[in-house]
Amino acid sequence: MKISLLAILMAVLVIGGCSKPKGVFKPGQLWLDNNGVHLNAHGGGIMIHDNTYYWFGEHKTEGKAGNKALVGVHCYSSKDLYNWKDEGVALSVVSDTTSLIVKGCVIERPKVIFNAKTKKFVMWFHHELKGMGYDAAMTGLAVSDHVTGPYQYIKSMNPNAGVWPINYPDSLKTRKVDMDTIKQWSPTWRKEVELGYFLRRDFEKGQMARDMTLFVDDDGKAYHIHSSENNQTLHISELTEDYLGFSDKYTRVLEGKANEAPALFKRGNQYYMISSGCTGWKPNPARSAMATHPLGKWTELGNPSQGSEEDVRTTFHSQSTFVLPLIGQKDAYVYMGDRWVPNNAxxxxxxxxPMEFEADRPIVKWYAEWDLSIFNEGENE
Incomplete structure (x- = not known):
């Protein structure tokens, strides 16, 4: 009788254990890696390779100076998204002052994708040159044969030099305007920005590329999405087949709407983008948009945040960086955001x-503690 009772108890524990996740998410709390150290992968993104999640992000250091690239890009790996193994620095800054990735430059929002044809892991990131503030507005490229690196820095550039967006009308390409005579941020100034003043200004040298993300579609085509034109307009650029350059095919998106922190993902046949306004380190209401193709027309859907007035106004005191589709689950996505601490990076x-949907509109709600079982069928019924 005792043996039978023990067997039953063990069976219940096993079944119960299989139905529960191995961890829990606590947004805004310290998140420790396998070494007991707070994860250091800010402004990052996740790539999935061999059924493993790899998280790449900015390696920050203490103090305000820690917002500069004093180390490089950090990498972590996980099988379950709760527990992360420190894989070390994937891309390191250097001491060589002739290199563009010299220690003290700015490396932000690194994203990594895998090219199935070349078998290369390709990293792009927002890159600002040392001592130039945010004036360079370049995008940097690094490549590796191994997912965790080390990544070899290749180059940085202002993309699409001498190339017009495919959705920019010929009638505007020769438009002349003296912006010095127009008050900045006035309705007239904003209208000229919407019509492409900064696009035309940067046409020869290449476009600005600040906050950015990458997206690989089902057909293998990859896209580089970045805040351009003085952060006033997003550009979505198709990459070359090897993902190492720009194909000269790109569009202007949400012209003059001042979006940054883009995160693009696909659900069914629709493409969605989460972004934020431009308020420096301070949080603001998130934005969302939808399209039928990355290079197509994007329709604004409004703030995806739902909750208290404070949550909606500040996007839960965060700024978007990535939207993660879960391995092996349909329509299961995780909103990834950063809660910046600029004085102690x-x-x-x-x-x-968790990202939910209401009538094909992405919705994000606050959970002080949650786990992946929230995506189980019927969980939200």
């Missing part, structure tokens, strides 16, 4: 929340 926290 290393203390930045992560806001991960």
């Amino acid at each position: 290393i203390d930045g926290r992560y806001i991960w929340l």
Whole structure:
């Protein structure tokens, strides 16, 4: 009788254990890696390779100076998204002052994708040159034969030099305007920005590329999405087949709407983008948009945040960086955001929340504690 009772108890524990996740997410709390150290992968993104999640992000250090690239890009790996193994620095800054990735430059929002044809892991990132503030507005490229690196820095550039967007009308390409005579931020100034003043200004040298992300479609085509034109207009650029350059095919998106922190993902046959306004380190209401193709027309859907007035106004005190589709689950996505601490960069926290949908509109709600079982069928019924 005792043996039978023990067997039953063990069976219940096993079944119960299989139905529960191995961890839990606590947005905004310290998140420790396998070494007991707070994860250091800010402004990052996740790539999935061999059924493993790899998280790449900015390695921050203490103090305000920690927002500069003093180390490089950090990498972590996980099988379950709760527990992360430190894989070390994937891309390191250098001491060589002739290199563009010299220690003290700015490396932000690194993203990595895998090219199935070349078998290369390709990293792009927002790159600002040392001592130039945010004036360079370049995008940098690094490549590796191994997912965790080390990544070899290749080059940085202002993309699409001498190339017009495919959705920019010929009638505007020769438009002349003296912006010095127009008050900045006035309705007239904003209209000229919407019509492409900064696009035309940067046509020869290449376009600005600040906050950015990458997206690989089902057909293998990859896209580089970045905040351009003085952060006033997003550009979505198709990459070359090897993902190492720009194909000269790109569009202007949400012209003059001042979006940054883009995160693009696909659900069914629709493409969605989460972004934010431009308020520096301070959080603001998120934005969302939808399209039928990455290079197509994007329709604004409004703020995806739902909750208290404070949550909606600040996107849960976070800024978007990536939207993660889960391995092996349909229509299961995680909103990834950063809660910046500009005066002590290393203390930045992560806001991960489940993404839900209402009438094909992405919705994000606050959960102080949650796990992946929320995506189980019927969980939200």
